[in-house]
Structure formats: structure tokens, C-alpha cells
Amino acid sequence: MTLLQIIFAEVPGGLVMTGQLLLSLSILVFVHELGHFLAAKAFGMRVDKFYVFFDFGGKKIFSITKGETEYGLGWFPLGGYVKIAGMIDESMDKEQMNTEPQDWEFRSKPAWQRFIVMIGGVVMNVILGVIIYAFWLNQYQERYIPVAEMQEGVYAHELARDLGFETGDRVVAVNGSTPERYKDITPLKIYFGGEITVERDGEIKDVKIPGDLFKQIKEPLFSPLxxxxxxxxxxxxxxxxxxxxxxxxxxxxxxxxxxxxxxxxxxxxxxxxxxxxxxxxxxxxxxxxxxxxxxxxxxxxxxxxxxxDTEKYPMKDYTWGSSLRYGSREAFATFVTQVIGFGKLLRGKIPVRDSVQSPVGIATIFGSVWDWSKFWLLTAMISIVLAFMNILPIPALDGGHIVFIGIEMITGKPVSETVIEKAQVVGMVFLLTLMVLVVGNDILKLFGI
The missing domain is CATH 2.30.42.10 (PDZ domain)
Structure with a gap:
């Protein structure tokens, strides 16, 4: 057992869930804000604050000032921020914005530099997701079953049999691509529709996967024989x-x-x-x-x-090279799944209540037992999800800022500060309201309501 597992062995399950969630969020928020921070510093912008978690009301757990930047840990664990001089952000510092622009301010820099600063957090979350996925594969999965070794096919579960699969089918293609690992025969996006090609008794058969399969999933489609x-x-x-x-x-x-x-x-x-x-x-x-x-x-x-059963299936080790390659695929698949799922949510094909979770719901996924393998896998997934959520064109999110910068780059004229300020307020109210509703929904779920 690791030190943390020993420490939490006698701790109530709820605290273990909370501990895992806070550690995961701390890592993800720090790396995300580091992306903004490093890009801003690279372009000579002054960074006034770097906070993991929010210090609403000026309240914080601790802080230290080094050079021109105050580094700290806030008390509200649902995000963080980097306060860049001359930028309209969560702080809504209108006093600073009313002064003459300075060379070291965000607003004085070229649009392309500001774009890189704003996209920096998302890029860092994607990179982190890839790295953690690769680490998880190499250290916790270690080996995989090559599809080429599964000559006797797969075991088809009941749902798979309802779709037209049979035990003994040998999967040869998924959406037209040849799978390399057993895990690749059921990628996340296949549950939103697609086609799986199998070889059965010497014949090639295509099995269509319905777009609403994700609603029916209670177990995997297949298992190794x-x-x-x-x-x-x-x-x-x-x-x-x-x-x-x-x-x-x-x-x-x-x-x-x-x-x-x-x-x-x-x-x-x-x-x-x-x-x-x-x-x-x-x-x-x-x-x-x-x-x-x-x-x-x-x-x-x-x-x-x-x-x-390694006597039946010769396993192949994950090297660091293959772990990075497959880790990149896992991260990309997670991102694509978010895009597909969000599209279905907007079209009303997925119930909002069942598809959106707050930190309360996420904590329950971590579970009441400290499992490092599960912890790192979930952290990798959440990192990619955060990247996707932050790129959405909602004011107060990175995506909202990117939209305004994009408009400026296309038209050659910056969006007025008044418009940005008002949009920022609307975005913050929207996000806070959404968070309250989602947290309330997850609490009701805990009580079976």
C-alpha cells in the first residue's frame, strides 16, 4: 500500500472521495493556470496573481508574493485564476482598466499574443491528459491483448447479441479502422453510433451500431473469451x-x-x-x-x-513510446466523445439531468477507496473534459475571450471594453447559476430523488 492509502485506510468513505477530488482538481487547475501564466510571462505581460482555487471575498488559505506576482491557494475549490494586468477577467478590476494602457498589459499586446495566452490553459490540459493517460497505461495497465492474437474471437454479451453479434466473432474493423488492441474494438465514440466489422465463419459482416447505444450500456459489449x-x-x-x-x-x-x-x-x-x-x-x-x-x-x-488468461493470449508490453502513442489516442477519443455528447445534449437527445455532473457527482465516481489506478485514469479524463469545457464560447471562460480576440483579428477592430465587461458579468452569472443547479441535482441523486 502507498502512504496515502495507509493514511486513508480508516477514514470515512466521504472524506476519501473528497480527498481524491481535491487532489485531482488541484493538479488540473494548477496546470491549466500555468499555461496562461507561462504564455503571459513569455510575452512580457505582468501577472499580478496566480491562484489555485478562488479567493472570493479576499479570503485565502495561504499566499506568498514573489516579484510582481502573488501566488496563493484560495478557499473555494471550483477553479482558479491568473490575474493578468490589463485584462478583463473574473476580478472585474475596472480601476486598472480606466488607466492609460501600459506596454506590459494584456490589452497592449498584439491579438495573436493574447490568443496564445488565452488558449494556453486548454493546451496544457490536453498535454497533461495525454501524459497521464500514457503514464496510466505504462504503469497500471502494463500489457495489452493484441487483437491479432484473438483468433477465436470475443465473447458477446447480451446487448451485443441483440445488436447482431455472436460469441466467436473476430473484430476486424471499427468504423473502417483496424483495431490493434482488444480495448480498441469498443472505443468510446462507438457508443454514439458507428459500424463494427467482424469475421464470422470465414465471412465478413458489418454490424451497425445505433446512435443511442450509450443509453443502453450497463455492461461492455464484449469480453475476452x-x-x-x-x-x-x-x-x-x-x-x-x-x-x-x-x-x-x-x-x-x-x-x-x-x-x-x-x-x-x-x-x-x-x-x-x-x-x-x-x-x-x-x-x-x-x-x-x-x-x-x-x-x-x-x-x-x-x-x-x-x-x-495469459496462457491463451500472448500479451504485449506497453513501452513508453507505445504508451505515449496510445495515450494520445485516448485523449483524442475522450475529446471527440465530449464533442459528440455535447451536440446530442444541445439537440435534446440526452437528458440534461443525466449527463451533467458537479464536483459532488464526480467525487462519487472516484469512490470511497483510494485506488491510484482509478485516480489517474479519472484525472486524465477530467483534464480533457476541462479542456473541452473551457474552449466553449461562453463569456467568463477561455473560449469567450478567444471569440472576442477572434472577432478583433477578423475585423481589425477590438471589441469595446464595455461589451466585454457586460458579457463577462452575464457569463459569470450563467456559470454560477448552472453550478448551483448541477450541484443541487447531484445532491438529489444521492438521496435517490
Missing amino acids: YEKVVVQRVFEGSNAEKGNLEVGDVIKGVDGKETTNFASFGELLRSHSGKSTTIAVNRGGELVTLNVDVPEEGKIGFESNVTT
């Missing part, structure tokens, strides 16, 4: 315990039928809901048959560790 399912924990008083299932048992079959992965085991077990059946396990090299009563919900009460 061969997995090792090892009992990790048996719940006290459960039917698994009553049937003498033990930690370390390797699941081999149900009711005399072989199961080669967790999905096939689960489906066979559910087919005996409300009945008694037998489960075959490998216990210390011996095949043992257990009699188990299966409740109506089809679960007997144990946790398992499911890993790829």
Missing part, C-alpha cells in the same frame, strides 16, 4: 459461504458446463436464479464441485479478481 476468475472475498453469511466457496478458488464452470470468463459464469449463474446448482472450481490444483443455492438476483455473494 478467456479470463481467469479468482475468488478474492467471500461475504459472511452469503450463499457462496454456505456452499463452501473459498478465497483463492478459480471458477471453472456452472452446472457441468465450462465457463471460460466472468461473463459466461455470470450468465450461467443467472440462468439458475431461484434454484440450486453446482459450481466447479480449481482449488489448489484439484477440481472441486460445490453445491450452491442461487438467489433470485442471480448473485451468490463473493468478489472476484478477473484477469486475462
